Amino acid sequence: MRLFFVICLSLITYCATAQVKLLKLDELDKRIANGKDTTYVINFWATWCSPCVAELPNFEKLRLANLKKAVKVLLVSLDFKSKLQKEVIPFVLNNKINAEVFLLNEPDQQAYIERIDKKWSGAIPATLFVNKKARRFYEKEFTETELKNTLLNLK
Amino acid sequence: MKRLILMAFMLISGIAFAQTEGYKVGDVVKDFSLKNVNNKMVALADYKDAKGYIVVFTCNTCPVAKAYQERISALNATYAAKGYPVVAINPNDAGAVPDESFQKMQALASEKKFNFPYLLDPDHVVTKQFGATRTPHVFVLNKTGKGNVVEYVGAIDNDPEEANSTKVEYVKNAVNELSIGKKPAIASTKAVGCGIKWKKG
Numbered sequence: 031m032r033l034f035f036v037i038c039l040s041l042i043t044y045c046a047t048a049q050v051k052l053l054k055l056d057e058l059d060k061r062i063a064n065g066k067d068t069t070y071v072i073n074f075w076a077t078w079c080s081p082c083v084a085e086l087p088n089f090e091k092l093r094l095a096n097l098k099k100a101v102k103v104l105l106v107s108l109d110f111k112s113k114l115q116k117e118v119i120p121f122v123l124n125n126k127i128n129a130e131v132f133l134l135n136e137p138d139q140q141a142y143i144e145r146i147d148k149k150w151s152g153a154i155p156a157t158l159f160v161n162k163k164a165r166r167f168y169e170k171e172f173t174e175t176e177l178k179n180t181l182l183n184l185k
Numbered sequence: 186m187k188r189l190i191l192m193a194f195m196l197i198s199g200i201a202f203a204q205t206e207g208y209k210v211g212d213v214v215k216d217f218s219l220k221n222v223n224n225k226m227v228a229l230a231d232y233k234d235a236k237g238y239i240v241v242f243t244c245n246t247c248p249v250a251k252a253y254q255e256r257i258s259a260l261n262a263t264y265a266a267k268g269y270p271v272v273a274i275n276p277n278d279a280g281a282v283p284d285e286s287f288q289k290m291q292a293l294a295s296e297k298k299f300n301f302p303y304l305l306d307p308d309h310v311v312t313k314q315f316g317a318t319r320t321p322h323v324f325v326l327n328k329t330g331k332g333n334v335v336e337y338v339g340a341i342d343n344d345p346e347e348a349n350s351t352k353v354e355y356v357k358n359a360v361n362e363l364s365i366g367k368k369p370a371i372a373s374t375k376a377v378g379c380g381i382k383w384k385k386g
Binding site: 076078079081108109110111112113137138139140141143144150151152153154 | 249344349375
């Protein structure tokens with residue numbers, strides 16, 4: 031009986047932690063390179079950023095929209111790593127976010143901001159549209175229509 | 186002729202645009218007078234013996250700003266005596282976020298024993314003048330014959346969570362360099378921070 035509880039408990043924690051993975055930029059680059067014809071829509075956000083939280087449902091709608099284009103939505107949180115269990119995972123569960131959510135695991139923000147896009151000031155929300163051929167970065171909020179159009183116009 | 190007018194117009198609008206973007210390295214800062222948490226007004230000119238200033242836009246609620254609170258106090262503890270005091274300004278509007286109110290600023294300053302002024306900027310006048318876009322956002326100024334010149338703009342360091350083994354303390358380095366008469370080697374940096382909560386309407 032006790033074993034049953036232990037298994038249940040570890041299963042629950044496993045599911046909860048499985049919601050948000052830590053992400054290195056090298057891993058992200060590799061994923062994009064292996065993505066064949068998939069376009070990645072990568073949104074940089076944080077639980078403390080109110081305009082980011084407000085636009086998250088638009089990314090969910092984009093993910094579910096039946097577009098004639100292979101697309102993958104990745105939500106990359108810039109919350110502190112120490113807030114992963116206490117804030118980011120509960121936020122993802124409470125808001126029923128079904129897209130893939132990551133927490134950026136890069137200690138040097140100066141380096142990662144430059145690497146994601148030279149023109150990025152570091153302000154969020156910010157979104158990167160990227161596939162093997164094209165890369166467009168936007169430091170702005172997106173409406174549902176803007177997301178769709180930007181994705182479809184990406185050459 | 187038409188082309189000339191057009192060019193002149195573009196030049197003027199270009200300048201106007203640059204101004205709304207706030208201060209860049211090399212710009213001279215216009216002094217201000219803002220209310221401190223002790224209800225007294227503070228201006229840069231009040232610091233007669235200052236050699237420069239560490240102007241920090243910070244606030245009550247932003248998790249990134251909170252993470253830097255102690256580091257801001259430490260900057261003032263180290264550099265005020267050397268002639269570079271910290272002057273903190275809250276750029277946020279209490280109407281947009283109630284926890285950014287003047288009373289909450291007073292409470293935070295006394296709880297955290299702020300050893301530097303923490304100023305209210307109603308209607309974002311000084312915030313816009315500087316072109317601050319987030320908290321925390323630092324401007325290091327050097328007092329010169331022509332006024333207070335911006336010498337560094339950006340982050341306090343590259344290690345918000347105190348987990349970066351290759352930490353670079355931008356503000357400390359900039360002030361250290363200025364204090365020996367050098368220009369900061371790194372004069373501007375980028376950082377993730379909380380956007381400013383602007384007054385609605």
